[in-house]
Amino acid sequence: MEIHNVVFSYDKKTDQLKGVSGSVPKGKITTIIGPNGCGKSTLLGVMSGNHLPGGGQAVLDGKAIHHYKPKELARKLAVVHQQNGAPSDMTVERLVAYGRMPYRTMFGGDREEDERAVDWALSCTNLEAKRKLPIDRLSGGERQRVWVAMALAQKTPILFLDEPTTYLDIYYQLEMLEFIRELNRKHGLTIVMVLHDINQAIRYSDKIIVMKDGRIVAAGEPEDVITERAIREIYGVEAIVRREPEAGLHVILTGIRPLVRP
């Protein structure tokens, strides 16, 4: 997927994205990081067809995202949003089956194929035992996995995740990230996600895109992008970037520059 000079604004006054250009490599994990309000989620919104760009375009397979029909796009690209809502009596199975919506036709579509996709999505996310339960009986980690399963049932080559680890404790955070990596390695899914934790981004990404103030300020492999200087410039945070035998490249945050100088 290519992004060409995308401009976007919610209120037509201040631009959240000020001419963003970049690319997402096929079959790789790409992570977008950056400070709050830098436009990470907005960029993901434009790339997933939820926001219509005011200028420029995101292009997938030679066609601008906003020229795709919704169903056609939903067969190429699935999104797991940060906040999700569904009626509380919704069962896991039924919600995951919504992932088959893009394949529905007037005459119903291929039921067996649908069933296989749902079963696959449930087994991938380890939710087979819970398939009959209503979602409000699940733990936070499980509920997040249900939304991932719904996206997987769409059987798309591309998966977007907007802060998939928010609201999860560290165990479930790692579980989710390992799982995302497995999807990429095993099934060849192209992954684009937004993360807050720099170390997690380094560890689980092939490519990191760094944003600040509605622009991409750096992009490339984690080793090239994440430096002490970069972190200072992007976040205003002092850090030591170290290569450790067990953890690999690792960032230790040491503090912020004092607002009041002595």
Place this chain on the structure above:
Amino acid sequence: MTRKGWSFVVVILLLLAAIVLSMAIGSIKVGFAELIRGLLTGTNEKVEVIRDLRLPRLIVALFVGASLAVSGVLLQAVMRNPLADAGVIGISSGAGLISLLFVTLFPTLFFWLPFFAFLGGVFACFLVYSLSWKSGLSPLRLVLVGIAVNATFTGLGQSFNYRGSYAVTSVNQATTSIFTLKTWTDVQTMLIYGTAGLVLAMLLSSWCNLLAMQDKTARNLGLHVHRARLLVSAVAVLLAAVATAIGGLIAFVGLLVPHIARSLVGSDHRTLIPFSALSGALLILTADTLGRTVLAPTEIPASIIMTVIGGPFLIFLLRRSAHMHGDS
């Protein structure tokens, strides 16, 4: 059998019982066997009177109830708000006002009445949407704007009615709901528009399921969100408008019925819509039958009975929704 299955069985049985009772009770009394025989043969005079007077009224009551209930379900799905109801947010009164004007100006074009009621409903719905839309629909804002729109249309309707009450009797019918003097022409109109609306609602049920989630979720599942929202709203307005044009203003059906239905059969619109239709039909038929028998020969309009039940229920709903966070 599941709770869902039982709920359907019970409602259908109650509905059948209500239909039979409603046909048999009244100033003319007939036995059940006599009624059936009379309807089949057409030789019993008493049954003929029932066929001409009571049966059209019954059918209209059934369809008005079903239409209003389903209209409520659809609006609640589209606006993601349990308080959305054609009566509460002004769609019914908009439809009522326009049909009132229309009946006064062109009393002969009766068959087109629902169409003009529909235009009125669309206008009210558009007002509510556009006035409460601020990068998304805030539930509270929507209800407040809706109440204001409702008050405006109701007020206009009443002042018009007050001024014109000496002249046209049908004017009264369009604003206060009495199912008396419903003819087979009314039944025909109600059947055509009502059936169309109910069938469309069923066809749109899986869209309603998607709309109940967030816009972005629905969109990424391949739903044309704006188109879906527009179509579902249009069907909701059509149902409410027809019901208002034929049955008059009846509040709270679209609020009460879907809420109870959801707790019985769940939130899946594929079952929620037919169940609400059945329950709505049952509710209005019961209200109408009670209304014409309790104080016979005086009649209490079904709309008044519904308001008396609906008011307290709205308070109950509001108190409960204070504990809910969105819909998850």
